[in-house]
Every structure is written in C-alpha cells, then in structure tokens.
Amino acid sequence: MRVPLSPALLLLSLLIPQPGFSQSTVTSAVTAPGDGRVAEWMYGERIPAVPGLPFSAKVELELVNQLQDGTLITHKTYNLDVRDSRGRTRNEARNWINPALGAEPRLIRIELYDPSTRTRINVFPLTKTARQWTVSTAVPAATPSTPTAPIKPETTKENIGIDSIEGLPIQGLRVSQIYPPGALGNDRPLTIVTEYWYSEDLKINLLTKRTDPRYGVQTVRVTELVRQEPDAALFAVPDEYKLFRDTMQPSLAQGSGVSDAPSANPLGSSPSPVAGIAQAGIGGVTPPRCVYCPQPSYSEEARAAKLSGIVVLRVVVTADGRVENAQVVKGPGHGLEQKFIETVKNWRFKPADGPDGTPVACQVQVEATFHIR
16 A cells, blocks of 8 residues: 555554455544654553443543754643443544644544453444454463564662542552663663553553653543443444454554655554464454554665565564564565664554453564655
8 A cells, every 4th residue: 555645644444344354444644743753643541441440531642742943742632431330441542633723633433342241342433333353362472582682671660659630549650761872773871751640449540641752741641530330322332333243353553654755554464473472353452553653764775776666574563562573574675675674673552452451462564665756
C-alpha cells in the first residue's frame, strides 16, 4: 500500500470475519505534525477487569511537546471509560481535539471486555462494525535471548507520598529510566520519568505523567469519577452494527507519509510463530500499535538507481513496546532492507495485550514501500 504525501497519520485496522475470511478495512485520519517526532495517538487509562468496583469516568489525555525554538505544541482529548460490578470494562479511543474547531473529539474505537466469558469486542463507530473473539488459553510471553539485545536502562523507583484525586486517596510512585549514551542513538544520558498515582480503592492509576525528552510530556488523568453501576447498554454492540466473529486478529499500526520516503504499514498475514512469543489474534492476544513510527530513508545506492520496491520485516515487539529480532522476509536489495531495519529499531509501540490485559511480547510483520516520485 502506498501512502500519499500527507501530514496525517492513518490508523489501520483489518477486520477479518470468521466465515470465508473476507476482509474490510477501517481508515480514520489523525491530525499529526507529520515530521515523525511526536506520536499522535496515546493510549488512555488501562482498566483491569476487577469485579465489585464499578465506576464511570472521563479520562483526559494531554500531550505537550516543546520545539527547539521553545514553542509549545499541546494536544488534548478525552475518553469515557467504565467498569461494572461484574468486572466488564469499556474503554474508548478518540482523535485529538482540533483546537481551531473546538468540536468534540471523534470517537474511533470502543474496546469491550467480559471476564466471565473471556470475550473481547472492538467496536468501530465510523463504519458501524464490530469484531469479537473469545480468549481460549493464555499465551506465554518471553523476551527472546539474542546476542544483539538492546541496552536496558538503569531504572530506579521512588515512593513520592500520598495525595487524593476525586476524593480518593492515592499513592505516588516515580519511576526513572536512564539510558546510557548510544542505547537509543543518544550522545548523552537520556532520562525518562514516569509518575503513577494509584488508587487502591479502584485498582487503577488516577493520574499518570510521563516526561520523555523525545516526545514531550504525556498526561493521563481520571476526572468526573462516579462510583455507581453503569448502564448495561454501554457493554452491548448496537443492533445496527455488523458483528464479525474472528478466529485471528491482525496487526494494527500507524505510519506517516513523507517526500520520496517509504510508507510503513502492517501486513495482514501472520508470521511464522516463535517459541515463547505471542501471536496477535491467538489466545486472545491483541495486536501491538505503533505510536512512534519515523520513516526510513533511501540508501544512496537505491536512490542513484531510482529503485522502487517493498521491504517486509518480521519483528518482535517486546512487552515494553520496543522492537527486537528484525529479520528480512523480502526486499529488492540495494541497501533498502538495512535502512528499514535501522529505522524500525527506533519505532515504539503500545505493546500487545495478553488475555489478562497485561503487556506481552508479540511477533508481527511490517512493510515499507519505497517509491521515488
């Protein structure tokens, strides 16, 4: 698939229904700077399926990025999330709010989960479709052992006290990760600090603040909290929606188009399994989602030859969203495969979720189409 020159990110979701495995595609534009430096989609509150603790809340998301000249770019949106007494959860995903229009952010996806039946449903309001699958057995996840494993950051944790949000006591934890020079292509130590403010009463974080010099400051805050039983209709797929019952779940990623650079997109085909690594769509494992996907550049050899072609890589997305074990499935040569490998190692994902909602390592295939206009 060739992505046209545009500053917009595309959110692609392949919908594969069980009978006949016919395929349809859902595409929604997401406002983006277009330079690949800032992820334009950020996951909201992670709600565990805990019974007996019902609530409804507005979850506010904010991303603040400071440019080199000191200019601050701020993006905001919100989700409406709920959990009922049975432990069923409902999570939303919306576009960023357009500050010029001031309109309500567009709802692009609703994720439903029922722990009693181990059923997950993704609802897509833009196309009035939904896809459902049932978790059968847990898939073990393990980080592969390779001689080229990335350098791990030095991590420290610090309790930062007790406070309250929405009338509930919260416990603060600050996690600092320091990457040494060269670990991420950095020429000096790089520090990422994340603060978690956890509510024991609801078993969720009411505030998460992540400060990363590469992407800016990301904040997820629970507001307008109501500790009552939510309407049961919130966990149902509307009658007018077309429901697909899936046996597998393909990849889902984001990418941006840039001048005479390749376009990066997920492949619908499933890669060969690797021992200890989960597979998206098997055992209720959700696909990873790329949130920072800079485009690879041409090799000088390929540019001189005015070569176009497709490079396909098989990669493992780890439980913390990094890329490991990049292997070439196919490519036209002339150095394009190596350029894509070098770039994809810097991609960052929202990791795949296992059947219990915890992040797991997952193998996927990614594709880059190189085309010089």
